Amino acid sequence: SAVISQKPSRDICQRGTSLTIQCQVDSQVTMMFWYRQQPGQSLTLIATANQGSEATYESGFVIDKFPISRPNLTFSTLTVSNMSPEDSSIYLCSVENPRGLSYEQYFGPGTRLTVT
């Protein structure tokens, strides 16, 4: 498995501002993923981030709103830009099994974002 940490664990932000969430993994991984979990809902994939290439965004998510960096094999950031109350969610990063087997993912503890 992999141990994943996220910073910050929670934050309260004003609308119109931006927040950058960090995700750190204790081993080198090829693929990292960013999910959003809106209140009372399941997880929705925002984007897939591979080291050395542009992130791939899912339908409904755009780079201008959710820019992602992936500078190395153990770290990634997700920025939530120009926030509105609708962005209030839990944001989770995950990584694929470092051994590359069976596509299972391990998740960070999440960042709970509240936009006022």
Add this chain to the structure above:
Amino acid sequence: AQSVTQLGSHVSVSEGALVLLRCNYSSSVPPYLFWYVQYPNQGLQLLLKYTSAATLVKGINGFEAEFKKSETSFHLTKPSAHMSDAAEYLCAVSSGSARQLTFGSGTQLTVLP
């Protein structure tokens, strides 16, 4: 395309009773299937996974799930519920070369004393 349907957004069982959480999937290629558990204010923990080996999969905390291709199902069971099992349970599928997980809407399990 792949999708997951979890029947029952809320399930309540008595302590000691059988737990059955339903998950049906749709996939155009042989899938990998997963159950995750999410305790309040915590991240997701992998309970168990199906990866085309044995159809009956055993996971942590006494949970198991059976892959039934003919029914496109991967239901989660536990013979005897414990109070500590109260949590959100999420079924997920990964298939083909996409390598991303598609989650169901989740089932909130309540265990009654």
